[in-house]
Every structure is written in structure tokens, then in C-alpha cells.
Amino acid sequence: MKILFFTGKGGVGKSTMSAAAAWQLSQRKQVLIVSLDPAHNLGDIFGVNLKDKKARFTENLYLKEIDLQKLSREYLQREINVLTGTYRYLQTLNLDNYFSILKYSPGIEEYALLTSIENTIRDERNFDYIVFDTPPTGLALRFLALPKITITWIDRLIQMRRKILEKRYTIHRIRGTQNEKETVLDYREEDDDTLKRLKTLYDYYQDLTSTLKGEGCAIVLVYNPDILSLRESGRLIEGLNDLNLPLRMLINNKVTEDNKKMADHVDGKIAQMVKDIEIRRVFLSQALLDGSSNKLYDIKEDIVSVFL
Amino acid sequence: MKLSIFDFFRQKLKGMDAVHRENVVALTIVEMEELENIFALLLFGSFVGFPAPPTFIAVELLPFMERELRILNQRAKDSDDMFAEMCGALGIS
Numbered sequence: 001m002k003i004l005f006f007t008g009k010g011g012v013g014k015s016t017m018s019a020a021a022a023w024q025l026s027q028r029k030q031v032l033i034v035s036l037d038p039a040h041n042l043g044d045i046f047g048v049n050l051k052d053k054k055a056r057f058t059e060n061l062y063l064k065e066i067d068l069q070k071l072s073r074e075y076l077q078r079e080i081n082v083l084t085g086t087y088r089y090l091q092t093l094n095l096d097n098y099f100s101i102l103k104y105s106p107g108i109e110e111y112a113l114l115t116s117i118e119n120t121i122r123d124e125r126n127f128d129y130i131v132f133d134t135p136p137t138g139l140a141l142r143f144l145a146l147p148k149i150t151i152t153w154i155d156r157l158i159q160m161r162r163k164i165l166e167k168r169y170t171i172h173r174i175r176g177t178q179n180e181k182e183t184v185l186d187y188r189e190e191d192d193d194t195l196k197r198l199k200t201l202y203d204y205y206q207d208l209t210s211t212l213k214g215e216g217c218a219i220v221l222v223y224n225p226d227i228l229s230l231r232e233s234g235r236l237i238e239g240l241n242d243l244n245l246p247l248r249m250l251i252n253n254k255v256t257e258d259n260k261k262m263a264d265h266v267d268g269k270i271a272q273m274v275k276d277i278e279i280r281r282v283f284l285s286q287a288l289l290d291g292s293s294n295k296l297y298d299i300k301e302d303i304v305s306v307f308l
Numbered sequence: 309m310k311l312s313i314f315d316f317f318r319q320k321l322k323g324m325d326a327v328h329r330e331n332v333v334a335l336t337i338v339e340m341e342e343l344e345n346i347f348a349l350l351l352f353g354s355f356v357g358f359p360a361p362p363t364f365i366a367v368e369l370l371p372f373m374e375r376e377l378r379i380l381n382q383r384a385k386d387s388d389d390m391f392a393e394m395c396g397a398l399g400i401s
């Protein structure tokens with residue numbers, strides 16, 4: 001299975017290009033296209049109504065829009081259930097409802113986004129390709145960076161937790177058990193719930209990072225022939241380099257005869273930033289402009305041969 | 309019940325043993341509680357303006373952190389008189 005992420009500045013045509021790539025790939029392979037952008041328009045591009053459910057467009061092409069708010073709610077509800085389970089006595093005082101305030105925790109959306117990517121990759125293994133249409137640069141970089149940042153934090157927390165357990169063990173060995181009723185703090189790694197949870201999270205993010213950095217994953221950067229797009233693409237390329245994520249193709253979208261000179265300039269600058277990465281051009285479709293076609297996903301340029 | 313001289317000495321020795329053991333671990337307990345305090349502070353430090361880990365790590369671990377949060381709370385209360393705290397920990401009276 002191959003995974004493609006389409007990224008770029010807002011409005012450059014990520015959704016259209018990802019839809020076009022999915023359409024072209026689906027002529028030969030089984031493809032699932034997933035929109036992670038909170039401002040979805042995957043349904044609009046294919047002219048279907050998607051409601052957070054996988055929909056079949058053709059025999060080989062399936063579409064899905066992720067409802068981030070719903071995902072965040074579901075995740076927090078799970079955590080709230082664990083909390084109310086741990087502090088069950090609060091139910092007698094009817095105070096357990098106060099945990100629901102957790103739903104306003106910042107940063108949960110990125111986490112929900114990442115979880116939805118992981119779930120999709122895990123659950124949809126029968127597809128040959130999964131194409132992700134990501135949110136604009138800022139949010140995309142934040143969630144792509146999340147596994148690395150998280151692993152660093154979790155690693156430090158695990159080291160610290162081990163130190164705590166070592167101290168507990170030392171205390172237990174010296175003190176011994178004075179009487180049966182005495183509470184002995186967990187000192188074994190397999191008994192400590194906090195460490196167990198941290199290790200589970202660590203494994204989860206390690207797996208996700210290896211998937212994202214692996215051979216089967218590719219990031220496609222979409223940009224337009226203009227200076228603003230060039231500058232933001234530069235930042236994105238830098239961000240992807242820092243994270244060691246595999247940028248495999250660039251698409252210069254919305255090129256016309258009028259902006260060809262600018263397109264050359266932008267391509268030249270981008271080519272200096274990345275080495276040995278193919279740049280494809282997609283011309284602004286006259287048929288779409290004059291309204292003679294409404295198939296937004298059906299572009300004439302081939303943008304997928306590099307992944308086949 | 310009257311203790312035999314043998315039991316009397318055995319109890320005395322046991323008591324001395326327990327006292328010595330407590331003395332030996334006293335500093336380790338302080339160290340452990342301090343580590344637990346820092347662990348909680350790292351996770352929930354955003355309350356006092358520290359850089360925090362991604363929120364969901366704190367949310368994931370919150371259900372298991374009762375003891376550490378109690379210690380964090382206690383340390384915050386004791387921080388008014390850290391000198392006395394340290395003297396207590398080092399057995400200086």
C-alpha cells in the first residue's frame with residue numbers, strides 16, 4: 001500500500017490535485033481518497049454528498065471526508081470515561097460531569113487528525129493507494145511534526161518515570177513490608193499504569209513515524225506560479241526537511257500562457273531548494289474556465305506515473 | 309502478658325532496625341517525591357506558565373496521576389518555607 005499526502009498553501013489546488021491523482025490512479029488500482037481539511041470540498045469536486053462515511057465513487061475509487069470535531073469529541077469522551085471510571089466515587093456526589101470540561105483542551109484537533117490518519121492506514125489495508133488531502137501549510141506541518149515532538153516528550157517522561165520506580169524499589173527493599181495493611185507503591189514497570197500508558201503511546205508514535213518516513217509514503221507539494229506561493233512552499237520544504245519526511249513530487253498548478261514566465265521563475269527557485277525531485281506542471285483548464293466541463297478531477301496532465 | 313527478656317530484646321532490636329531503615333530511606337523518599345513533583349509539573353506545567361507537552365499526553369495520563377498531583381499540591385503549599393523543608397529533609401534540627 002502506498003500513501004500520498006498532498007500539501008501546500010491554502011487555495012493552490014491541493015484538493016483538486018489530490019482528487020485528480022486519485023482519479024488517475026483508480027484507472028488501474030484500488031484507491032481511497034481522504035480529506036483532512038476542515039474546510040472540506042472533496043464532495044464538491046466529485047459532485048457527491050459525503051457525510052463522514054466512506055463513499056464509493058467508482059469500482060476502484062472511494063471517497064471520505066473526516067469530521068475533525070466529531071473525532072475530537074469521541075477521543076475526549078473516551079478519556080472522560082477512563083477518568084470517571086478511575087474516580088468512580090465522584091458519581092455518588094454527581095460530580096463526574098465536571099470532567100466534560102476537558103473537551104475544551106487546546107491541541108486536541110491535531111491529535112484527532114493524526115489519529116484519523118493512523119486509523120485509516122491501519123483499517124484500509126485492502127487499498128493499493130490512500131491519498132490524503134491535508135489542511136493548509138500551518139496545520140499540516142503542525143500535525144506532521146506531532147509524532148516527532150511527542151516521541152521526544154514521551155521518551156523523556158519514560159526515563160523520568162523509570163527513575164521514580166527505581167527510587168520506589170530502593171525504598172521498598174530497605175524498608176521491607178512492616179505490616180500487611182501497608183500500601184506499597186508500584187515499583188515494577190509492568191505494574192505502573194503511568195509507565196504502561198507511556199510505553200503504549202511511544203510504540204504507537206514510533207510505528208506512525210516509521211510509516212510516514214517509509215518508502216510507501218510520499219508527500220506531494222502543490223504550489224502556484226506566484227511569489228507568495230513560492231515563499232510558503234519554501235517554508236514547507238524546510239519544515240519537511242527538518243522532520244525528515246519524504247517529499248517526492250512537486251506540482252506547479254494553474255499555469256497559463258500569461259504566467260509562464262513567472263512559472264519558470266518559481267520552478268527554478270523551487271528546484272534550487274530540492275534536488276532530484278520531479279516537478280510537474282498543470283495548466284489551468286480552459287474547459288473548466290468556460291464551463292464546458294464540470295469534471296474538476298479529470299485533468300489531462302499525468303501526475304501519478306511517478307508513483308505507479 | 310509479661311514479656312520474656314528474650315522477647316523484650318528482640319522487640320527493641322526490631323524497633324531499632326526499623327528506625328535505622330527509616331533514617332536511611334528518608335532522603336530517598338524526599339528525592340522520589342521531588343521527582344514525582346517534577347513529573348507532574350512537566351505534564352501539567354501549563355497551569356503555571358511552563359512549556360507543556362502536547363496536551364493529549366497530559367490528558368492520556370491524567371487518570372493515573374492522583375498521587376503525583378497531591379504531591380505537586382503539597383509542594384506548592386510548602387514552598388513558602390523551603391529552608392525548613394530542606395532542613396527537615398537533611399535531618400537538621
